[in-house]
Amino acid sequence: MPVQNSEIAKIFYEIADLLEIEGANQFRVRAYRNAARTIEGYPVRVYEMVESGEPIDEISGIGEDLAIKIQEITNTGNLVMLEELRSRTPQSLVKLLDISGLGPKRVQKLYHELNITNIEELREALESGKVSEIEGFGPKTTESILEALESQSFGKERTRLDIAEQFVDPLVEYLKGLSYVEEAVVAGSYRRRKETVGDLDIIAISEAGEKVSKAFVDYDSVSDVISQGKTKASVKLRSGLQVDLRVVNKDSYGAALLYFTGSKTHNIHLRHIAVDKGYKVNEYGNFTDDDYLLGETEEKIYEFFDMPIIVPELREDNGEIEAALNHDLPDLIQLEDIRGDMQMHTVESDGKNTLKEMAAQAALLGYEYIAVTDHSSHIGVTQGLDEEDARAYIKKIKAFNEEQHEVHVLKGVEVDILKDGSLDLPDEILGQMDVVLASVHSNFQLEEEQQTNRIIKALENPNVNILAHPTTRMIGSREPIQMNLQKIMDKALALGCYLEINASPERLDLQDGSIRRARELGLALVISTDAHRKSELANMKFGVFQARRGWASRSMILNTLSLDDLLEQLKRE
DNA sequence: GCCGTTTTCGGCCCGACTGTTTTCAGTCG
Numbered sequence: 001m002p003v004q005n006s007e008i009a010k011i012f013y014e015i016a017d018l019l020e021i022e023g024a025n026q027f028r029v030r031a032y033r034n035a036a037r038t039i040e041g042y043p044v045r046v047y048e049m050v051e052s053g054e055p056i057d058e059i060s061g062i063g064e065d066l067a068i069k070i071q072e073i074t075n076t077g078n079l080v081m082l083e084e085l086r087s088r089t090p091q092s093l094v095k096l097l098d099i100s101g102l103g104p105k106r107v108q109k110l111y112h113e114l115n116i117t118n119i120e121e122l123r124e125a126l127e128s129g130k131v132s133e134i135e136g137f138g139p140k141t142t143e144s145i146l147e148a149l150e151s152q153s154f155g156k157e158r159t160r161l162d163i164a165e166q167f168v169d170p171l172v173e174y175l176k177g178l179s180y181v182e183e184a185v186v187a188g189s190y191r192r193r194k195e196t197v198g199d200l201d202i203i204a205i206s207e208a209g210e211k212v213s214k215a216f217v218d219y220d221s222v223s224d225v226i227s228q229g230k231t232k233a234s235v236k237l238r239s240g241l242q243v244d245l246r247v248v249n250k251d252s253y254g255a256a257l258l259y260f261t262g263s264k265t266h267n268i269h270l271r272h273i274a275v276d277k278g279y280k281v282n283e284y285g286n287f288t289d290d291d292y293l294l295g296e297t298e299e300k301i302y303e304f305f306d307m308p309i310i311v312p313e314l315r316e317d318n319g320e321i322e323a324a325l326n327h328d329l330p331d332l333i334q335l336e337d338i339r340g341d342m343q344m345h346t347v348e349s350d351g352k353n354t355l356k357e358m359a360a361q362a363a364l365l366g367y368e369y370i371a372v373t374d375h376s377s378h379i380g381v382t383q384g385l386d387e388e389d390a391r392a393y394i395k396k397i398k399a400f401n402e403e404q405h406e407v408h409v410l411k412g413v414e415v416d417i418l419k420d421g422s423l424d425l426p427d428e429i430l431g432q433m434d435v436v437l438a439s440v441h442s443n444f445q446l447e448e449e450q451q452t453n454r455i456i457k458a459l460e461n462p463n464v465n466i467l468a469h470p471t472t473r474m475i476g477s478r479e480p481i482q483m484n485l486q487k488i489m490d491k492a493l494a495l496g497c498y499l500e501i502n503a504s505p506e507r508l509d510l511q512d513g514s515i516r517r518a519r520e521l522g523l524a525l526v527i528s529t530d531a532h533r534k535s536e537l538a539n540m541k542f543g544v545f546q547a548r549r550g551w552a553s554r555s556m557i558l559n560t561l562s563l564d565d566l567l568e569q570l571k572r573e
Numbered sequence: 574g575c576c577g578t579t580t581t582c583g584g585c586c587c588g589a590c591t592g593t594t595t596t597c598a599g600t601c602g
Contacts, residue, residue: 031574103600271586
């Protein structure tokens, strides 16, 4: 049975939590957590490596012991060690760690002294006053735990990048508007352009930390103040989003930005290098003994380590530090490189704007071309094109291109892949299109092999150019379908077709790790917005962020090409 | 539990804030 990387990671995360509650060596705990993170983001499925006999202990952070455990998981779907841990320390205790203010030590105490194993028992013990009888649990602590329980803000969900963006701009503007604030900027996973963010981290330059901190907690949309000090403060906005502020002086700005942009593993790796060279790096700068050396800008810090600056999107400790040391960082694609959008919908199917309106908006964005790709009719809700509609539609686009020359419109369609892998429009129609996107909109539950074969069969149709939103996942609401993406990528490469990076912020499909995989295979991709109204054409930036996180260079993204070159690339043998 | 040009032991990133304490442990990022 294929075991996903995420399943292995989940087991290691749980082991780390349980070991921590048991009071195990913190470095041992860290090793499990570190391994979980590595495997979670690993571009190759580890179980396939095990099957083919590839050495997994060559993965950084996986040693002999963890390699054996991974083999056990991939062979049996289970790990005896985890079962043993669970028999000593109830699994349900892990949930308690999600409650703000409760860490491993306190959870352990609650378990040992009151035999509390879950949230319900905790709530009861808090309300009956039993918890405050334990040493170390004063009135403030018990109250804040109770509050955290009431607010149900534990088990924190992550916020989509586009939604976080709506809160970021006004808050940063507010801070910048304060006379004693020189600069304010968002760091954290937001700056790394991760598809979702857990909270927002803001860095401000000021000599008046206490005043900034005060103004920050007084911000209009703040509903709760979690902490407030001279150099940092933490609040919850009404939306539920947590925002952390850090105030630094000019000399430490770069160091703080680096530190709070993360990722954590990237920072730790940099610090290892520093320690090896006899230096110390913290959020205030680079130090030798206790003497400040530098820290004003990120460039200077990377330069200190003989590296060019590494852009935030790459800072995941996935080889970017090694690449930087070799001066071999990828030349990442930028939004300005995009010359056209390869998927959008109009009123012909489920879009809200007309062809003319979409084209006008694309012209405003400076595009040379767009592909209009309305749905085929299989999925009833979208009222897509049947054969007759499609013929009329082709004529309509031809006429439109004759009457205007600002943006060339490619005749396109997003055709449904049916359950058996056949397509929802006849070849004769598809053959008249400039670009054909094929995509899965139904039968999400098929088993991996059947799903994979279904998609491959669709790609084998010589009219198909692009597999759109390849995994069909929706962030936070729909898991990717079970499919062997590696096989599909290999096939696409062999057949001369391509995969899409869907830039819709609720899809962002492909994921960053898969884009990285495509890069390694030499498989080109397109980035398209799948816009259903003209305003959504602006979502292209989210796709570009995602592509950058996947190490994509301009040369591997087809819609950075001129129209002629693009059409040439779309031709299949 | 991982790792190694200081390599098989002995390190492992580091600081701010809070609450409950009389000097610090726990949590968080």
